[in-house]
Amino acid sequence: MSAKLLEGKLIADQLREILKQKIQAAHARLRLASIQVGTNPATEVYIKSQKRIADLLGIDYQLHALPKETSQEAFCAFAAGLNRDAGVQGIIVQLPLPLHLSYTEVIQCIVPEKDIEGMHPINLGRVVFGKARILPCTAAAAMELLQSIGMGLSGKEVVIIGHSEIVGKPLALMLMDKLATVTVCHIGTYKAGKLEEHVRRADILIVAVGKPGLIKGEWIKEKAVIIDIGINKIGDKIVGDVEFEEAQKHAAWITPVPGGVGPLTVMMLMRNLVEAAHL
Ligand code: NAD
Numbered sequence: 511m512s513a514k515l516l517e518g519k520l521i522a523d524q525l526r527e528i529l530k531q532k533i534q535a536a537h538a539r540l541r542l543a544s545i546q547v548g549t550n551p552a553t554e555v556y557i558k559s560q561k562r563i564a565d566l567l568g569i570d571y572q573l574h575a576l577p578k579e580t581s582q583e584a585f586c587a588f589a590a591g592l593n594r595d596a597g598v599q600g601i602i603v604q605l606p607l608p609l610h611l612s613y614t615e616v617i618q619c620i621v622p623e624k625d626i627e628g629m630h631p632i633n634l635g636r637v638v639f640g641k642a643r644i645l646p647c648t649a650a651a652a653m654e655l656l657q658s659i660g661m662g663l664s665g666k667e668v669v670i671i672g673h674s675e676i677v678g679k680p681l682a683l684m685l686m687d688k689l690a691t692v693t694v695c696h697i698g699t700y701k702a703g704k705l706e707e708h709v710r711r712a713d714i715l716i717v718a719v720g721k722p723g724l725i726k727g728e729w730i731k732e733k734a735v736i737i738d739i740g741i742n743k744i745g746d747k748i749v750g751d752v753e754f755e756e757a758q759k760h761a762a763w764i765t766p767v768p769g770g771v772g773p774l775t776v777m778m779l780m781r782n783l784v785e786a787a788h789l
Contacts, residue, residue: 513761516737518651518774521658525777529784530567536789541570542626542779543592546604547585547611548578553604560602563776569783572598578608585611586619593621600626600783614675626782629676637680640687644782649681651774652716652737659763661714661735663688669708671695671725671751672718677739681716690714717751727756736764739771 533540542564546553557573564571576588592598601624603616617625622632628646636642645653656663668685672678673696682692695708709715709729717725718739730736730752740751750767758764765771 511759513736513758513764516655516659516735516763516765516770518655518765518770518772521654522773522777525654525774525781526563526566529777529780532784532789533568538787538789539570539597540568540600540783540787541572541598542783543572543574543595543598543601544604545574545576545585545589545592545601547576547580548608549575550604550606553606557604559776560779563780567780569780580608580611582611582615585616589616589619593624598624599787600624600779602627602779624786626779626786627676628680628782634675634680637683640683643785645684645778646676646680647775647778647782648677648718648739648771649684650778650781651771652677652681652739653684654774654778655737655765655771656714656735659735663690663714666690666713667693667711668714668716669693669695669712670716670718671699671705671709672739674718677718678716715752719751721751722749723751723753725752725757727753727759730757730760732760733762734760736761737771738765738767741767741772 561571592601601620607613617629620630622630625633626644628644633642633644668690670678670682673694678694682694685692693708695705699705706729709725710731712731712734714735716737720740720742722742722744736752736757738750738752742749748768
């Protein structure tokens with residue numbers, strides 16, 4: 511048996527058409543403000559892909575490049591202008607930030623209504639109550655992928671590897687809302703030598719670490735669903751965190767890397783923008 515590919519790119523393409531029609535039907539002029547502090551080669555790739563999708567949707571993507579020495583106060587003063595600008599519906603902050611800036615702090619300079627990454631504490635707080643309209647993009651992308659295969663989540667053993675604020679933590683809350691039994695593993699689980707035992711019992715395995723080959727293919731439970739969020743550059747190849755070929759022999763579904771979670775994450779950002787614009 512060989513797992514079927516859970517291709518986020520295909521779902522993203524379908525969603526793009528729905529969003530495009532919605533924007534056109536409302537005759538809306540949407541603007542997404544993207545703030546970059548300093549420069550970073552990885553960020554340039556994200557910006558390019560966000561801009562390409564925005565162009566396809568007829569969204570005005572406005573990049574604001576601030577110098578790398580920008581202070582927290584200067585960042586907030588700049589963001590305040592975008593917060594006030596009625597022509598801007600969504601604001602995003604490019605990562606990584608220079609070391610002197612804290613993402614947790616700068617995200618709070620953006621009004622929650624325009625935080626289309628869903629990372630403002632107010633938006634994240636709404637996830638706890640299961641009432642969020644703006645969801646953290648990567649977690650939302652993983653949920654969309656699970657929904658696309660029509661798999662009921664109630665009572666399923668879901669194992670998430672990685673407990674970051676942008677992925678693992680909100681995703682655990684979103685899955686609990688669907689009555690899945692959620693286990694969250696992280697570096698502590700690894701150091702205790704317990705990753706394998708958790709992975710072995712996962713009906714659904716979601717990995718967001720950033721370590722190629724961390725999850726051995728032979729650990730995968732028969733017919734499991736695997737969502738590999740990790741992005742690792744090896745030479746000129748991009749791979750995830752799961753040993754793909756071996757895992758494919760056991761799983762029912764597996765996301766390819768690239769072409770899995772990534773393209774859908776960008777589309778979730780655009781969906782949040784449309785949501786923030788109240789079309
Ligand atoms: P992070 O660095 O904030 O968190 C990493 C997590 O992995 C932590 O919970 C840490 O405890 C855990 N960890 C580290 N080493 C481990 C080990 N040996 N065993 C088990 N757990 C371990 O990372 P992040 O920002 O959540 O990103 C994780 C990965 O997902 C990266 O590769 C990143 O590029 C990728 N990512 C992809 C998308 C996408 O759209 N596809 C979006 C966000 C992040």
